Amino acid sequence: xxxxxxxxxxxxxxxxxxxxxxxxxxxxxxxxxxxxxxxxxxxxxxxxxxxxxxxxxxxxxxxxxxxxxxxxxxxxxxxxxxxxxxxxxxxxxxxxxxxxxxxxxxxxxxxxxxxxxxxxxxxxxxxx
Amino acid sequence: xxxxxxxxxxxxxxxxxxxxxxxxxxxxxxxxxxxxxxxxxxxxxxxxxxxxxxxxxxxxxxxxxxxxxxxxxxxxxxxxxxxxxxxxxxxxxxxxxxxxxxxxxxxxxxxxxxxxxxxxxxxxxxxxxxxxxxxxxxxxxxxxxxxxxxxxxxxxxxxxxxxxxxxxxxxxxxxxxxxxxxxxxxxxxxxxxxxxxxxxxxxxxxxxxxxxxxxxxxxxxxxxxxxxxxxxxxxxxxxxxxxxxxxxxxxxxxxxxxxxxxxxxxxxxxxxxxxxxxxxxxxxxxxxxxxxxxxxxxxxxxxxxxxxxxxxxxxxxxxxxxxxxxxxxxxxxxxxxxxxxxxxxxxxxxxxxxxxxxxxxxxxxxxxxxxxxxxxxxxxxxxxxxxxxxx
Numbered sequence: 001x002x003x004x005x006x007x008x009x010x011x012x013x014x015x016x017x018x019x020x021x022x023x024x025x026x027x028x029x030x031x032x033x034x035x036x037x038x039x040x041x042x043x044x045x046x047x048x049x050x051x052x053x054x055x056x057x058x059x060x061x062x063x064x065x066x067x068x069x070x071x072x073x074x075x076x077x078x079x080x081x082x083x084x085x086x087x088x089x090x091x092x093x094x095x096x097x098x099x100x101x102x103x104x105x106x107x108x109x110x111x112x113x114x115x116x117x118x119x120x121x122x123x124x125x126x127x128x
Numbered sequence: 129x130x131x132x133x134x135x136x137x138x139x140x141x142x143x144x145x146x147x148x149x150x151x152x153x154x155x156x157x158x159x160x161x162x163x164x165x166x167x168x169x170x171x172x173x174x175x176x177x178x179x180x181x182x183x184x185x186x187x188x189x190x191x192x193x194x195x196x197x198x199x200x201x202x203x204x205x206x207x208x209x210x211x212x213x214x215x216x217x218x219x220x221x222x223x224x225x226x227x228x229x230x231x232x233x234x235x236x237x238x239x240x241x242x243x244x245x246x247x248x249x250x251x252x253x254x255x256x257x258x259x260x261x262x263x264x265x266x267x268x269x270x271x272x273x274x275x276x277x278x279x280x281x282x283x284x285x286x287x288x289x290x291x292x293x294x295x296x297x298x299x300x301x302x303x304x305x306x307x308x309x310x311x312x313x314x315x316x317x318x319x320x321x322x323x324x325x326x327x328x329x330x331x332x333x334x335x336x337x338x339x340x341x342x343x344x345x346x347x348x349x350x351x352x353x354x355x356x357x358x359x360x361x362x363x364x365x366x367x368x369x370x371x372x373x374x375x376x377x378x379x380x381x382x383x384x385x386x387x388x389x390x391x392x393x394x395x396x397x398x399x400x401x402x403x404x405x406x407x408x409x410x411x412x413x414x415x416x417x418x419x420x421x422x423x424x425x426x427x428x429x430x431x432x433x434x435x436x437x438x439x440x441x442x443x444x445x446x447x448x449x450x451x452x453x454x455x456x457x458x459x460x461x462x463x464x465x466x467x468x469x470x471x472x473x474x475x476x477x478x479x480x481x482x483x484x485x486x487x488x489x490x491x492x493x494x495x496x497x498x499x500x501x502x503x504x505x506x507x508x509x510x511x512x513x514x515x516x517x518x519x
Binding site for chain 1: 434436437438439442473474477509510511512513
């Protein structure tokens with residue numbers, strides 16, 4: 001049960017301690033897009049709800065089961081998207097998340113799973 | 129200032145101030161610092177202390193002083209026991225029996241022997257972590273030379289019935305090694321009545337210094353070992369190297385303190401463990417690893433359903449505990465001990481080992497249970513609702 005030093009960037013620590021915007025949106029389903037990815041076996045599950053008004057993301061929430069890097073990744077993504085254009089949803093890349101949060105290589109899977117969930121949101125945006 | 133609590137006494141303990149006092153006598157420019165193997169008067173003084181320490185430990189364990197071999201710790205003792213027996217008795221047989229929940233020092237030694245052509249049977253314990261003596265009986269063969277089983281599991285604290293296993297091994301003429309790193313000084317051990325052949329133990333789990341351990345090697349009936357290191361034939365030829373007199377005298381003092389106060393200390397710590405478990409049980413959906421009544425008083429291992437292990441550990445960062453989580457490592461393999469008990473990956477990851485000790489207090493226990501309740505609730509609130517009932 002040896003534990004290696006757990007090192008987190010200041011951004012990850014801040015999101016872990018204050019995971020604002022966690023939860024679910026209180027608006028009708030018709031006003032939001034949703035995406036979910038990951039499994040408990042992978043140690044990471046993330047779910048996004050983004051409120052859409054025209055071509056803009058006006059609000060967003062996430063729920064997450066995962067490590068501090070995963071919690072931070074979910075929170076950071078929602079912060080980036082709110083107030084921006086809907087086209088941004090499908091344009092966030094794993095490398096951006098990794099750089100913003102200083103993810104170690106072994107935690108890249110977190111960014112990939114987040115990207116998968118965002119792709120589901122983006123597909124719904126396109127349908128609308 | 130942020131409150132921080134140490135609750136990882138099964139990993140290591142602070143050195144008792146009385147032990148430090150004794151060790152200091154052998155470090156400075158006194159008559160006691162010399163190499164105990166030197167033939168001059170100063171060496172003789174150091175040798176007297178070293179042999180005195182050997183006698184003191186042997187006396188507390190019901191052994192003869194010549195049956196105690198100094199090592200650098202339990203890891204070396206376990207290596208010497210397995211590899212030393214295997215090398216010496218390989219013409220008699222090449223089969224070894226151990227359990228999947230042993231310490232890595234035993235498992236890795238056994239795997240190293242496998243690569244040299246020895247056959248190793250790894251037994252799986254029941255869901256509470258117990259290896260039943262009948263399991264061992266059923267796998268012994270004519271070419272079995274050694275059974276190695278830990279007395280107390282370091283992760284979940286489960287106690288094995290080593291007396292029954294020792295009787296089985298003795299009846300079959302198979303050597304029996306016990307890893308006693310978590311039991312010496314904490315459970316009564318009388319080697320004059322307990323027919324084990326080899327016993328590994330160390331100082332730093334019982335308020336002695338790091339860097340010193342012992343291996344009991346029975347003389348009657350005589351057990352032989354091939355040494356792993358050479359260079360002077362110290363320790364009856366089993367383990368060469370200058371004996372550190374400050375470490376072995378501190379070790380002896382630590383054993384004496386632990387054995388002499390065992391009853392009072394285990395009662396007090398057992399009461400604290402019950403208080404901790406009662407506090408944790410206010411949190412829903414926790415699972416105890418290691419059945420009630422089969423574990424030592426100082427170790428409590430609990431899994432928290434619906435919580436990811438690394439986040440739980442980080443949420444508890446002001447509490448020094450061990451975790452079944454290995455998320456921070458490249459392998460991401462959860463605790464192999466809990467997996468062997470049948471826990472799934474998520475529950476094995478989300479397990480915490482609380483280990484209490486001589487300096488633990490009621491207020492520390494209450495701090496721990498309150499912090500755990502707060503962090504578990506917080507992390508469960510973050511999780512997707514669909515997972516809450518699944519995990």
